[in-house]
Amino acid sequence: MIEIHKVSFxxxxxxxxxxxxVSLKIEKGEFVGIxxxxxxxxxxxxxxxxxxxPHSIKGYFSGVVSVSGKKIIDESVEVMSAIVGYMLQEPTFQIATPNVTSEIAFGMENLGISREEIIKRLDGILETLGINYLRNRATADLSEGEKQRVILASILAMDPQILVLDECSSMLDLPSKLELATTLKQLNKIEQKTIVMIEHDLDYLLELADxxxxxxxxxxxxxxxxxMILTDIDLLRENNLVPPTVVSLFQEIQKESKIAVEIPDSHSQATKILRRLLK
Ligand SMILES: Nc1ncnc2c1ncn2[C@@H]1O[C@H](COP(=O)(O)OP(=O)(O)OP(=O)(O)O)[C@@H](O)[C@H]1O
Ligand SMILES: [Mg+2]
Known part of the structure; x- marks a missing residue:
């Protein structure tokens, strides 16, 4: 579905x-953390x-990238945007229109979706993301976190097969991040969306990525x-990354404890191990 072959840039x-x-393949329905x-x-x-x-950002590009059977070199960004919903790291650069409803409708209009369907999807996505209260706001007045949620709404409304999310929760508070995690899990597990997520918060990825x-x-x-990767503390530290809190915590317990304690690979597994230890 996504194939990157010997790419240099x-x-x-x-x-x-x-x-x-760089070469890599990502299959349909995978949830990949970068x-x-x-x-x-x-x-x-x-x-x-x-x-x-290579179409909008210029440089020296070599290799082949294909997505859903299309070579990106042969397609415009507009065509690829119907397949790949892309959330940029900087939300401000991505806002294209003056108010929230026009922003969410914008991508759908470009896809030629009917007025009726646009209104239906707009109502649905505001509800799903819990941002109905932003409906009548001007985009210029939104906080960075609100901008991130509106951009995500505009992307999801286009119903792309693939979501590429570049630090999509970096400006959200914890409850919003947890809500977003639930939405992303549903999109991946129920709707089989392929998700590629760049993320610095490795605890967040431990819960989400396969x-x-x-x-x-x-x-x-x-x-x-x-x-495997998120519990490899040495590998993470060698690459200047902070291991997930739950992983570091259990490594500490492992060092101190006289009985065998395994390193958990999810929060639910950590809870199970703790229950067993505290019995
Ligand atoms: N438009 C540009 N022109 C020149 N150099 C750039 C440009 N954009 C990024 N770079 C450089 O390319 C390198 C990789 O940048 P990139 O944004 O891909 O990193 P990143 O892994 O996403 O980092 P971060 O975690 O900070 O977002 C950096 O050294 C950056 O300064
Ligand atoms: Mg970046």
């Missing part, structure tokens, strides 16, 4: 390759999934099940 103004000979230290090339990699690189791709210095350092 250098921005016009950079002095060396930001991505170096992690890596700041500046390692996560956003750059994802810009290729809807063709922002697979993790770790990038550093423009290369894939590790690619495997979330339960």
């Amino acid at each position: 250098q921005y016009l103004s950079s002095t060396s390759n930001i991505l170096e000979n 992690i890596g230290p700041t500046g390692c090339g996560k956003s750059t990699l994802c810009y290729m999934l809807n063709g922002l690189i 697979r993790i791709i770790l990038i550093n210095n423009g290369q894939i350092i590790a690619d495997g099940p979330a339960a």
Whole structure:
């Protein structure tokens, strides 16, 4: 479904390759977390999934990227945007219209969806994301977190097969983040949406992602099940990443404890282990 084959990329103004000979495949319905230290090339990699690189962001690009059977080099960003719902890291850059309803309708209008269907989807998505209260607001007055939620609404309303979310919860408070996690799980598990999520909060990914791709210095350092990569404390620290809190905590318990304690790979497993220990 997503295939990146031997891709290298250098921005016009950079002095060396930001991505170096990267290859990976993502199948339909996977929930993939992309992690890596700041500046390692996560956003750059994802810009290729809807063709922002090489069509809008210029540089030296080589290799092949295909998404849903389409080579991005042959397609416009508009065409790819119907397949790939893309949430940029900076919400302000993505807002295109003056008010919330026009913003959510904008993408659907570009897809040629009927007026009736637009209104139906708009009502549905405001309800699902719990942002009906933003309906009559001007986009310029929204907080950064509100902008993130409105952008997500506009993307989900277009019903793309693939969601690429670049730090989509970075400006949300904890309750909103947890609500968003529930929505994303449903989209992935029930509607079989493929989700590619760049995220610095590894606790969040431990709950959400099935697979993790770790990038550093423009290369894939590790690619495997979330339960494996996110519990590999040494690998994470070597790459300047903070392990999930629950993983670090259990490593501490492991060191102190005289009985065998395994490292949990989810919050629910951590609860089970703690229950057993406290018996
Ligand atoms: N338009 C640009 N022109 C030149 N260099 C750029 C451009 N955009 C990004 N870079 C550089 O490319 C490298 C990778 O940037 P990128 O935004 O992909 O990193 P990232 O992993 O997403 O980081 P973060 O976690 O901070 O978002 C960085 O060194 C960055 O400064
Ligand atoms: Mg980034």
